[in-house]
Amino acid sequence: MSIRRLPEHLVNRIAAGEVVERPASALKELVENAIDADASRISIRLVAGGTDLIEVTDDGSGMTPADMALALERHATSKLPDSLLIDGAIEAVATLGFRGEALPSIASVARLSLESRVPGAEGWSRIVDNGALVGEGPAAIPPGTRVRVEALFERVPARRKFLRSARSEYAASLDVVKRLAMARPDIAFSLEHDGRRVLTVAASETLPDRVAALTDRGLIENGIGVDLEREGIVLGGIAGLPTFNRGIADHQYLFVNGRPVKDRLLTGAVRGAYAELLARDRHAVVALFLQVPGDLVDVNVHPAKTEVRFREPALVRGLIVSGLRRALDEAGHRSAQRPDAAALELWKSEPIAPPTPSPHLWGEGRGAGQYEAPSPALHAVYDRRPSFAAPPPQARAEPAYQPPPQTERYPLGVARGQVARTYIVAEAEDGLVLVDQHAAHERLVLERMRKAMAGGGVASQALLLAEVVELDEPACDRLEARAAELAEFGLDLDRFGPRAMLVRGVPALLGQGDVVGLVTDIADELAAFDEALSLKERLDHVAATMACHGSVRAGRVLSVAEMNALLREMEVTPHSGQCNHGRPTWIKLAHGDIEKLFGRK
Ligand SMILES: Nc1ncnc2c1ncn2[C@@H]1O[C@H](COP(=O)(O)OP(=O)(O)OP(=O)(O)O)[C@@H](O)[C@H]1O
Numbered sequence: 001m002s003i004r005r006l007p008e009h010l011v012n013r014i015a016a017g018e019v020v021e022r023p024a025s026a027l028k029e030l031v032e033n034a035i036d037a038d039a040s041r042i043s044i045r046l047v048a049g050g051t052d053l054i055e056v057t058d059d060g061s062g063m064t065p066a067d068m069a070l071a072l073e074r075h076a077t078s079k080l081p082d083s084l085l086i087d088g089a090i091e092a093v094a095t096l097g098f099r100g101e102a103l104p105s106i107a108s109v110a111r112l113s114l115e116s117r118v119p120g121a122e123g124w125s126r127i128v129d130n131g132a133l134v135g136e137g138p139a140a141i142p143p144g145t146r147v148r149v150e151a152l153f154e155r156v157p158a159r160r161k162f163l164r165s166a167r168s169e170y171a172a173s174l175d176v177v178k179r180l181a182m183a184r185p186d187i188a189f190s191l192e193h194d195g196r197r198v199l200t201v202a203a204s205e206t207l208p209d210r211v212a213a214l215t216d217r218g219l220i221e222n223g224i225g226v227d228l229e230r231e232g233i234v235l236g237g238i239a240g241l242p243t244f245n246r247g248i249a250d251h252q253y254l255f256v257n258g259r260p261v262k263d264r265l266l267t268g269a270v271r272g273a274y275a276e277l278l279a280r281d282r283h284a285v286v287a288l289f290l291q292v293p294g295d296l297v298d299v300n301v302h303p304a305k306t307e308v309r310f311r312e313p314a315l316v317r318g319l320i321v322s323g324l325r326r327a328l329d330e331a332g333h334r335s336a337q338r339p340d341a342a343a344l345e346l347w348k349s350e351p352i353a354p355p356t357p358s359p360h361l362w363g364e365g366r367g368a369g370q371y372e373a374p375s376p377a378l379h380a381v382y383d384r385r386p387s388f389a390a391p392p393p394q395a396r397a398e399p400a401y402q403p404p405p406q407t408e409r410y411p412l413g414v415a416r417g418q419v420a421r422t423y424i425v426a427e428a429e430d431g432l433v434l435v436d437q438h439a440a441h442e443r444l445v446l447e448r449m450r451k452a453m454a455g456g457g458v459a460s461q462a463l464l465l466a467e468v469v470e471l472d473e474p475a476c477d478r479l480e481a482r483a484a485e486l487a488e489f490g491l492d493l494d495r496f497g498p499r500a501m502l503v504r505g506v507p508a509l510l511g512q513g514d515v516v517g518l519v520t521d522i523a524d525e526l527a528a529f530d531e532a533l534s535l536k537e538r539l540d541h542v543a544a545t546m547a548c549h550g551s552v553r554a555g556r557v558l559s560v561a562e563m564n565a566l567l568r569e570m571e572v573t574p575h576s577g578q579c580n581h582g583r584p585t586w587i588k589l590a591h592g593d594i595e596k597l598f599g600r601k
């Protein structure tokens with residue numbers, strides 16, 4: 001056996017295995033090169049998701065014919081600062097590229113045509129087909145560079161086989177362009193797919209504008225600005241309200257020193273910041289920009305450069321978690337403000353009530369999951385409670401509607417009534433507010449408990465008559481074992497024979513509720529808990545279970561005073577805009593929305 005050096009074209013093809021995984025990764029390299037060349041406008045064309053053609057045109061510095069030849073050679077780059085050549089400090093690199101291998105790698109697995117022109121000279125073109133130069137000559141192009149990649153992986157059947165549909169390759173490419181465009185609001189981008197313009201953003205927008213243009217206007221309306229610094233690390237950007245969540249994590253845009261990254265440490269930190277505000281299967285929407293001194297971060301972890309390694313991961317994680325938490329705390333009672341578009345649509349298409357109402361009017365002829373017929377008991381309640389009655393009609397001049405004076409003071413408005421014994425209807429200065437009373441109360445209980453636990457424990461309200469709750473023996477064992485911890489939550493109980501517990505006090509903040517139900521559910525909850533975990537670590541679960549038995553359950557009739565008390569408490573409680581599972585606790589239909597529903601606008 002003899003050892004031989006690999007020929008250059010084979011070395012490139014091996015490198016291509018890592019750098020060019022799919023069309024989107026080739027596209028990423030080409031756009032990064034255009035950004036590094038100080039382009040102010042980058043135009044991209046794709047055919048069949050990039051599997052047939054990827055073309056990137058920029059108005060950047062361009063290359064001389066001699067540089068073009070070098071650019072296609074392996075380990076040739078113009079991006080090394082002199083300091084790096086002297087002491088090898090890769091940290092000093094400020095460009096997106098630095099390895100000098102993207103172009104030769106791509107050229108080794110596709111047909112690549114490179115056209116370039118520096119200002120004041122003629123343009124030149126070089127065509128390389130799967131690693132072999134097949135042509136060169138003058139090219140008539142404006143200053144800048146155009147790279148065209150065709151027939152990617154056509155000679156690499158093993159790779160070609162793994163390409164997914166043009167549609168999913170396109171989706172991946174669009175994602176790449178969005179992320180790079182988000183990092184550089186000063187550059188104009190356009191993307192055309194199969195002859196159709198799919199994205200255009202003009203240069204010199206502000207960062208929030210660029211983020212909004214590339215994600216969704218909703219993020220700006222339902223997001224909170226983040227801007228903080230700790231030990232030289234700067235974190236900026238926009239964090240979506242927890243209620244503005246998504247089913248997939250694809251809507252998290254993370255950048256380190258202007259480079260889009262998909263990094264486990266960072267996504268984990270975002271997840272940590274939103275823990276307890278979101279259900280496990282929901283994901284926050286964020287665009288976060290981290291500026292880290294070069295010597296604290298290593299981007300040379302993988303050839304695709306989408307992962308980074310931090311010298312002080314704990315510091316970075318802590319900064320993100322505490323920074324986002326603080327921003328979210330400041331959001332207070334805010335909640336996603338756009339009522340779900342589909343729900344609004346449904347509302348809009350509501351048929352006008354037929355002239356002869358039948359008792360089943362609300363229950364039949366509508367899709368599942370919609371409004372349920374109110375029980376006769378509800379009517380009885382309405383009839384008994386004068387405070388729910390509609391205010392007497394008043395004659396007033398058309399546009400001269402004045403909100404009642406109190407509404408101005410309260411963002412969540414003044415309670416006007418209750419619907420289905422589940423939703424509070426309130427009138428705010430700027431619209432109609434609907435509150436899910438149970439979800440809201442559950443959140444308030446969690447936040448009250450969190451505060452109380454931080455201050456040494458939840459106060460217990462002694463029962464006038466201790467109550468005996470009968471349960472099976474294992475359930476009693478579990479409650480007994482956790483009695484001391486439960487006392488911290490304000491639940492004061494003792495063993496009372498083999499199959500019963502004696503409850504002496506309940507958490508004061510719950511109000512008088514159903515003691516048997518509460519203790520039974522807590523016992524069930526304990527069965528599901530990992531015994532190693534303290535109840536404090538499961539605070540959100542305990543609070544949710546307790547809140548279910550608090551005074552503001554769904555299905556309970558509330559007095560106007562109770563409703564207003566709930567609204568006022570929501571206004572001053574952090575995170576009260578979302579329930580413990582990230583769903584909104586309240587929505588607002590602005591006056592403008594109402595007018596639209598009635599076709600008045
Ligand atoms: N669009 C462009 N405009 C001007 N010069 C370019 C352009 N694309 C590539 N180059 C030149 O070609 C060189 C090689 O590009 P290539 O992408 O292969 O390597 P790199 O960008 O230096 O490093 P990396 O492999 O990390 O991307 C670059 O250093 C740059 O000088």
Ligand SMILES: [Mg+2]
Pocket residue numbers: 029032033096097098102103
């Ligand atoms: Mg490059």
